[in-house]
Amino acid sequence: MRHGKYPFILSFLALPVGLYAWLVLLPFAQAFQISFTDWSGSSNQFEYIGFDNYVNLFKDDRLVLPALRNTGIILVVLPVVTIALGLFFAFMLNIGGRSRQGRIEGVRGSRFHKIVFFFPQVLSLAIIGILWKQVYAPENFGGLITGGLEAFGLPSPVNGFLADKRFVLASVIAVLVWSAVGFYLVFFSSAMASIPRDLYEAGIVDGAGRFQTFFRITLPLLWESVQTAWIYLSIIALDVFVLVYMMTPGKGGPDGASEVVGGVIWKYAFTHGEQAFASALGVVLFFAALSLAVVSLRFGRRERIEF
Template sequence: MHLRGRWWLILTFITPGLVLYSVFVLSSFAQGVQISFTNWTGFTPTLEYVGLDNYVRMARDGAWWRAVSHNAVLLVIIPVVTLGLALLLATLITRGGSGTLRAVRGAGAYRVLFFFPQVVPVVIIGIMFSYIYASRGGLLDGLLRLVGTDILAVVPNGPLGNPRTILLAIALAAVWSSVGFYMVLFLSAMSGVPQELYEAASLDGAGRLRSFAHVTLPLIWSHAQTALIYLAIGTLDSYALVAVMSMTGTAADSGADVMSTYLYRTAFSFNSQFGYASAMGTVMMLGSVALALVTFRLTKREELDY
């Protein structure tokens, strides 16, 4: 088949997808950017353009910057802990001994067990952890009572009622829900590493730690890089989990407000300020792209063939 014929075949398959993506995704982004330059409330039939007023207001909004700082905290905790645990679990399940690359006994059951939280809806996970952290009758409170204390004695107002602990409590729930997915991703990558490389490392006197650092990690680095970018972008949103676990009307809510929850309240609670909320959404969109590019640049390494 000539090149021209192949191009027609390719266009035939990708055009419907491109049209749907343009209509339902790109056009929505463009409309959001347009609305960000207006003071639209979401109910008037016309748009009144106000230029960069919404962006100037955002730069001076202390509540917005507080939400940004909370996102920054989550961006440090969730990716580092999640990917660290995923790598650890994948290594423990895969490495059956020094100089070998074989699954430990029951590896299939471990995969299913750790991956299970990934198929549970985020809302259900948020509700479940809210009960775990509950000050009265929660699982954590019950465990502490076995040793003669309770959750309120350890954390005043409970993990979700204390501004100092609510972000950490939400981050732990996010880690629990995601670590299994990335463990399976790393297991898949590790299965492609040649056995001979581990045997050679073992003959050179390398133990498990050195084999992981000098054989496994360099050869699965592209998977780790993709996982980091994907997880970082997801953490930048974090709306569903934060909304379920922190929107309780307590004073601690401000301790967990992130950009997406502040955007939601601006659009639907604070006199329907859709123009201002669209400006926040535009900044979040640009921030996601910038975050992906910066992360890719900082984690870029020379690819190794094997």
């Protein structure tokens, strides 16, 4: 094993590490550097201005502050709703349809449900954006929801859901949840499959109902999976951009009601030509992601239950 080990290691690592350093690590490092300058991005002239960009970030109440607020909302709502629905569906499909002679199994048609629920996960966000933009469209553009509400004689927003300040963010979050639930259903299902059946059977013998089974047996044993799901969804929440870009008026409107941090970085970098400012916001996003991961790893840890 010793003979020629280091040349081998080097030859295998050189290309991947080189490419990764060049196209991933270097741009990230440069972005940090740029965030302390006043570089516009187009010229070669810039000066270091310390933390000015960071200070100005929190004065920008037109784009940055609404974006921070909205991304904050998504960061809370998306994981909570998606995990709750994912757990509920996974439980129903794997364990919920119970008690044919005390055997534990999912409700009927669970295979079909899994296939259907997961489908949005393989669709691109561009497709999902086009699809849902039309679903939310105003009634006179043939929107599905507005048209449906109309058919029942119910009121609906005149300009559709996406052009309405009150509904636009919730509408985007709903689409995010819609596309993510299937993934977490399958994810939690595989975790549930590794819980030994006799635990449930023992629970039933002791007279536990479905609620008790879920909260006393399933949830504690799935804790690690829930934690992983939470990190994944938080990162997705911080990176929301494509749907806002595709669906909302003005890529973040109306009136900043659906601006998100990713979208604002993109706007400053590629349409306003304020590179340094965009980078500063990117750095803030970076540390948000980092602290989320650290927090969840440090405080989310529980005693591991072995079975």
